[in-house]
Amino acid sequence: MGLTDLGAALLRTLEPETAHNLSIRALQWTPLPPAPADDPILATTVAGLRLPNPVGLAAGLDKNGVALHGLARLGFGFVECGSVTPKAQPGNPKPRLFRLSEDRAIINRMGFNNAGLDAFADQLARRPRHAVVGANLGANKDTEDKAADYVAGLVRVKGLADYVTVNVSSPNTPGLRALQGRAQLDDLLGRLAEARGGDATPVFLKVAPDLEDGEMAMIVEAAIDHRIDALIVSNTTLDRPASLRSADKGQSGGLSGAPLKSRASLALRSAAEASGGRLPLIAVGGIESGADAWDRIRAGASAIQIYSALIYEGPGLVGRIKRDLAARARAESFSTIAEAVATAR
Numbered sequence: 104m105g106l107t108d109l110g111a112a113l114l115r116t117l118e119p120e121t122a123h124n125l126s127i128r129a130l131q132w133t134p135l136p137p138a139p140a141d142d143p144i145l146a147t148t149v150a151g152l153r154l155p156n157p158v159g160l161a162a163g164l165d166k167n168g169v170a171l172h173g174l175a176r177l178g179f180g181f182v183e184c185g186s187v188t189p190k191a192q193p194g195n196p197k198p199r200l201f202r203l204s205e206d207r208a209i210i211n212r213m214g215f216n217n218a219g220l221d222a223f224a225d226q227l228a229r230r231p232r233h234a235v236v237g238a239n240l241g242a243n244k245d246t247e248d249k250a251a252d253y254v255a256g257l258v259r260v261k262g263l264a265d266y267v268t269v270n271v272s273s274p275n276t277p278g279l280r281a282l283q284g285r286a287q288l289d290d291l292l293g294r295l296a297e298a299r300g301g302d303a304t305p306v307f308l309k310v311a312p313d314l315e316d317g318e319m320a321m322i323v324e325a326a327i328d329h330r331i332d333a334l335i336v337s338n339t340t341l342d343r344p345a346s347l348r349s350a351d352k353g354q355s356g357g358l359s360g361a362p363l364k365s366r367a368s369l370a371l372r373s374a375a376e377a378s379g380g381r382l383p384l385i386a387v388g389g390i391e392s393g394a395d396a397w398d399r400i401r402a403g404a405s406a407i408q409i410y411s412a413l414i415y416e417g418p419g420l421v422g423r424i425k426r427d428l429a430a431r432a433r434a435e436s437f438s439t440i441a442e443a444v445a446t447a448r
Contacts, residue, residue, distance in 0.1 A: 111417035119200040119209075127165060130173030138178030138422070142429040145180070147441045149383050149405045150305040150332035152235055152265060156180035157440055158396065158424050161387050161408035162239035162268065162309075166217045168226035175234035178421040180406065184223075185239030186270050189255045191219030192243055195275065202414070203349035203360070207391070209411045211339070212275045212356030215241045220259045227263035238264035239309070244276055250291040254298045261302055269295065269331075272311035272338035274357045280311055285321050292329035305332035312337035312363065312370040312388060319370065320377040333383040335408070337370045339363065340388075360411035364389025368402065375403030375445060391416060393427020400428075400440065401447035 114122040145156035159181040160174060168184040175182060194216025201210040217223070223238070230236050240256035242249035253269055260267060271282040271291070282291055295306065308331045310322055326334055339357025347362060367388025374384055386404035390396055391412035399407050412420055428440060437443045 111414070115202070115204070115414065118198075119202045120197065123164075123200065127170050130165070130170035133173065135173055135176040137176050141178075141180075141425065144429050144432050144438070145425055145440050147180075147405065147439065149385065150266065150307070151303075152181070152305060154180040154235055154406060156425050157400065157406035157428070158421055159183060159385070159406055159408040161410040162186055162237075162270065163211075163213075163410055164413075168223050168230070168238075171226070171230045171234065171236060175231040175236075177418045178425065179234075181235035181237060181265070183237035183239050183268060183408065184226075185217070185268070186215050186241035186273065187217050187220055187223040187238065187256065188215050188241045188243045189220045189246075189252050189259075190243050191222070192216065199356070201351040201354045201356075203347065203351055204415075205348040206346075206352070206360065206362055207412075207415050208347070208349070208358060208360030208362050209414065210351060210354045210356045210358050212354070214244065214275045215273065217241075220256060224259050224263055227260060230263070235265045237266045237268055237307070239268040239270050241270050241273065242276060242279060249279065249282060250287075250294050253291060254294050257295055257298050257306070261304065264304065266305040266307060266332070268307040268309050268335060270309045270338070272309050274311070274339060274341050283310060283314070283318065283322060285325060288322065288325045289329070292325060292331065296329050307331065307333045307335050307385070309335040310337055310370075310374075312340045312366045313342060314370065314373075319373040323374060323377040323382060327378075327382055331382070333385055333405075334374055334378070335385045335387060336374045336404075337367050337388050340366055342366060359388065360415075361389055361391060364395065368399065371399055371404060372402050378403075380445065391420070393424045393431065396424050396428055397431050397443075398447075400443050401445070403445040403447075405441070405444050
């Protein structure tokens with residue numbers, strides 16, 4: 104067990120939000136060595152972004168972009184920070200983060216707690232330039248015109264991030280998921296397209312796994328119509344599988360981690376079928392091994408993101424997934440990881 108994985112094990116003995124805050128401080132101030140160079144077979148391109156490997160960090164860990172220099176040394180192919188809202192907000196009352204250890208899962212109802220767009224932009228201006236960094240945008244809880252908040256976020260971070268993610272799928276901000284309806288989505292994405300103008304920064308859309316029949320296909324078509332560059336599938340779920348055993352399984356909020364695996368996989372397959380290769384997909388949700396990552400890539404994902412599994416496996420998981428992916432690609436005679444995308448039969 105490496106020092107970073109040992110640190111993660113020690114953090115699991117603490118109250119979850121305290122552990123989260125300490126991990127951010129450690130990433131800010133610990134002089135981590137750079138990760139080893141990536142196997143060339145893992146290099147890929149997603150929405151025009153050249154990635155050294157397809158293993159990314161999902162949003163939620165570094166909400167304010169304060170630990171990007173530390174995160175960039177853990178071996179990720181890309182790092183997504185946020186979600187950020189135009190105005191600073193404290194989020195929901197505590198406790199709001201629950202570790203379901205028996206289920207290797209997390210429930211959170213954080214509520215987009217963050218320091219606001221200006222502080223976020225200041226951090227992005229000092230980001231490590233060698234890393235691919237994404238900015239995840241949210242909307243303030245008390246904003247009536249939530250689309251306006253996303254436009255404000257897009258305009259404010261222009262030129263500061265390598266890509267921007269529009270997060271309309273968090274279950275912890277009232278009314279947010281309603282933006283996934285076609286009329287609301289057309290309004291939001293149309294306004295974002297106008298705000299983008301000729302800016303070439305890719306814009307991604309992050310969707311929920313809890314979609315009804317036909318909704319994923321509708322979202323894919325809306326995304327293509329409005330020049331969205333990739334779809335992130337998917338966010339946390341409101342579902343509570345009967346298999347959950349932990350004492351906090353009944354807490355409200357979004358469930359992530361191992362129990363989300365099957366639902367997120369189904370959502371990815373639905374998106375892959377609907378897009379037919381017209382829209383790059385990034386898979387997230389319940390990925391905790393190289394085998395999981397490989398399954399999502401073969402199912403149509405050009406890249407994957409992890410977060411909850413890091414809490415249980417430690418940062419060494421990034422390297423283990425990459426080594427496994429490289430070995431699997433070679434074993435199946437692919438010359439690049441990109442060749443494996445959407446090859447499942």
